[in-house]
Each structure stands twice: as structure tokens, then as C-alpha cells.
Amino acid sequence: xxxxxxxxxxxxxxxxxxxxxxxxxxxxxxxxxxxxxxxxxxxxxxxxxxxxxxxxxxxxxxxxxxxxxxxxxxxxxxxxxxxxxxxxxxxxxxxxxxxxxxxxxxxxxxxxxxxxxxxxxxxxxxxxxxxxxxxxxxxxxxxxxxxxxxxxxxxxxxxxxxxxxxxxxxxxxxxxxxxxxxx
Amino acid sequence: xxxxxxxxxxxxxxxxxxxxxxxxxxxxxxxxxxxxxxxxxxxxxxxxxxxxxxxxxxxxxxxxxxxxxxxxxxxxxxxxxxxxxxxxxxxxxxxxxxxxxxxxxxxxxxxxxxxxxxxxxxxxxxxxxxxxxxxxxxxx
Numbered sequence: 001x002x003x004x005x006x007x008x009x010x011x012x013x014x015x016x017x018x019x020x021x022x023x024x025x026x027x028x029x030x031x032x033x034x035x036x037x038x039x040x041x042x043x044x045x046x047x048x049x050x051x052x053x054x055x056x057x058x059x060x061x062x063x064x065x066x067x068x069x070x071x072x073x074x075x076x077x078x079x080x081x082x083x084x085x086x087x088x089x090x091x092x093x094x095x096x097x098x099x100x101x102x103x104x105x106x107x108x109x110x111x112x113x114x115x116x117x118x119x120x121x122x123x124x125x126x127x128x129x130x131x132x133x134x135x136x137x138x139x140x141x142x143x144x145x146x147x148x149x150x151x152x153x154x155x156x157x158x159x160x161x162x163x164x165x166x167x168x169x170x171x172x173x174x175x176x177x178x179x180x181x182x183x
Numbered sequence: 184x185x186x187x188x189x190x191x192x193x194x195x196x197x198x199x200x201x202x203x204x205x206x207x208x209x210x211x212x213x214x215x216x217x218x219x220x221x222x223x224x225x226x227x228x229x230x231x232x233x234x235x236x237x238x239x240x241x242x243x244x245x246x247x248x249x250x251x252x253x254x255x256x257x258x259x260x261x262x263x264x265x266x267x268x269x270x271x272x273x274x275x276x277x278x279x280x281x282x283x284x285x286x287x288x289x290x291x292x293x294x295x296x297x298x299x300x301x302x303x304x305x306x307x308x309x310x311x312x313x314x315x316x317x318x319x320x321x322x323x
Contacts, residue, residue, distance in 0.1 A: 025218065028211075030211075033207055033208075036210050037205060037207065041201065041202040044197065053204075061214045062214060065214070124193055125193055125196060128193045128194065147190060150195075175187055175190060179190065182193070
């Protein structure tokens with residue numbers, strides 16, 4: 001393992017990624033520390049069962065670090081990470097469907113989460129969560145990247161290999177459908 | 184507040200509880216531990232993959248040699264080329280050279296100049312006389 005580089009809080013993601021590529025495990029740990037919670041929010045918003053969020057977060061980071069050579073700074077590291085999280089969640093849904101536990105799109109979060117948490121959640125949030133599960137995956141992810149994570153269309157487009165215009169269209173389709181569900 | 188702004192506010196709260204419950208330090212530790220296991224698995228995967236590639240190359244190049252011996256004069260450049268390749272160490276072949284061998288092999292296999300006796304669907308069903316006829320047709 002390479003010697004850890006001295007770092008400050010201001011060390012950029014790019015610096016940490018470069019350090020990880022050189023074998024610095026502490027750099028990987030620091031990247032996890034920076035981005036784990038936003039990733040967990042994204043995964044939970046996209047339909048991950050609460051009980052599995054931790055595993056899915058870990059799996060996403062593992063997949064990202066193993067394929068970090070494919071990250072060429074086309075977007076922020078966090079955005080790239082979130083898109084990998086979307087793929088991890090999709091694979092999780094497929095495995096769950098094969099095991100015939102519960103298909104992801106049927107709202108596993110409602111069935112497997114803590115009932116007390118659901119009771120505490122507002123009705124509108126529950127409606128939104130259910131509504132998101134009815135959207136096509138791309139619309140759901142664009143909506144979350146924009147509305148939950150606060151990303152610009154250009155950033156979303158770069159991460160999803162589409163155009164800002166297309167990302168905007170996906171977002172507006174999502175909003176239109178969610179308004180009908182939540183309103 | 185319009186509907187869109189309301190949706191965005193709701194979306195910002197979505198998953199907040201799950202994120203708060205996440206033990207980030209433990210997650211980071213687990214990720215690093217799992218990453219430590221990665222090089223071993225990757226090396227094993229690479230080893231297996233290279234073995235498969237080497238086996239495939241041996242089969243393809245062996246087929247090329249057989250085909251080139253069966254067709255002297257039909258593709259003089261190619262057969263000489265293939266024999267030359269096989270005589271050398273496989274590791275010395277460039278990608279371009281490998282592609283040339285594969286192309287030549289594909290061409291030979293795909294050729295309709297091989298005279299298979301009428302009614303036969305499998306060369307293994309042929310008797311010695313019929314096989315000789317097939318081989319003669321390959322000589323051109």
C-alpha cells in the first residue's frame with residue numbers, strides 16, 4: 001500500500017481519487033465519508049429498502065472504486081457515484097425478483113421498513129416515494145438528481161450520457177406525473 | 184408555494200432518515216476491507232481469462248495450420264504467413280498479425296470450394312474413398 005498523502009479538509013475529490021489509484025486506502029475511506037450520506041439518501045429515495053441501504057451503499061462504493069479508471073472527470077465524482085448507485089439498485093431489484101422476495105417496483109420500502117418510521121413520515125412523502133416507484137427509471141433518477149441532490153441539468157446530462165435538454169424533458173415528465181400522484 | 188417547489192421540498196427530505204442512520208465510519212471501514220480482498224480476486228480472474236484466451240488461440244492457430252496445409256497454392260501468402268506465425272512464440276504476435284490469421288482461417292472455413300459428397304452432412308460419416316475425394320478438392 002502506498003504511503004497516505006497528507007491531506008486537509010480542502011483536498012479535492014480528484015486528489016483523493018488520484019491517491020486511491022496509487023493505493024492509498026485512507027483516501028478511499030475519506031471519499032466514503034464525504035459521499036455516503038448523499039448516496040444513502042439517493043438510494044432510499046429511489047426505492048431501496050431501508051434495511052438494505054447500508055449494504056447498497058457499500059456495494060456502490062466497491063463498484064466505483066474498482067472501476068475508478070473509467071471516471072474521467074466528465075462530471076462530479078458524487079454524481080458519477082449516484083449513477084453507479086442506480087445500477088446497483090437495479091441489480092438488487094433483479095436479484096430480489098429472482099428470489100421472488102419482493103419486486104423493487106412494488107414498493108419494498110413500505111413492506112420492509114420500520115413501521116414506526118413510516119408512521120412518522122408525512123403522507124405527502126409517502127405518496128412521493130410511492131409515486132417515484134411508478135416512474136421509468138431514467139425519469140426517477142433525473143428527478144432525484146435534480147430535486148433531491150440539487151444538480152444542474154448539464155451535470156445530470158454528463159453523468160447519464162445524455163443532453164441537458166433531454167434531462168430537462170425527463171425531469172418535467174417526472175414532475176407532471178408526480179404532481180398527479182401527490183396532489 | 185407551487186406544486187413543483189413543493190415536490191422538490193419533499194424530495195429533499197426523502198431518504199433523510201436512512202442517511203442519518205447510516206454509520207459512515209463503519210461503512211468506510213467495511214468498504215476498505217472489501218477493497219483489500221479485490222486484488223486477489225482480480226488476479227485470479229485475470230489468470231483464468233488469460234488461460235481461456237490462450238486456449239482459444241491455440242485452437243484457432245492450430246486450425247489455421249491444418250487448413251493451410253490442406254490448401255497449398257490456394258492461399259500461398261496466407262499459408263506461408265500462418266506457418267510462420269505458428270513457428271514463432273505466440274506472445275510475439277501483434278494484434279494485427281492475429282487478426283490476419285483469424286481472417287485467413289475464417290476465409291478457408293467459409294470457402295465453398297470443398298467438395299463434400301452429395302447427401303453427406305458430416306465429414307465423420309465419410310469413408311476413406313470419400314475423404315480422399317474431399318482432400319483432393321481442397322488441394323485445388
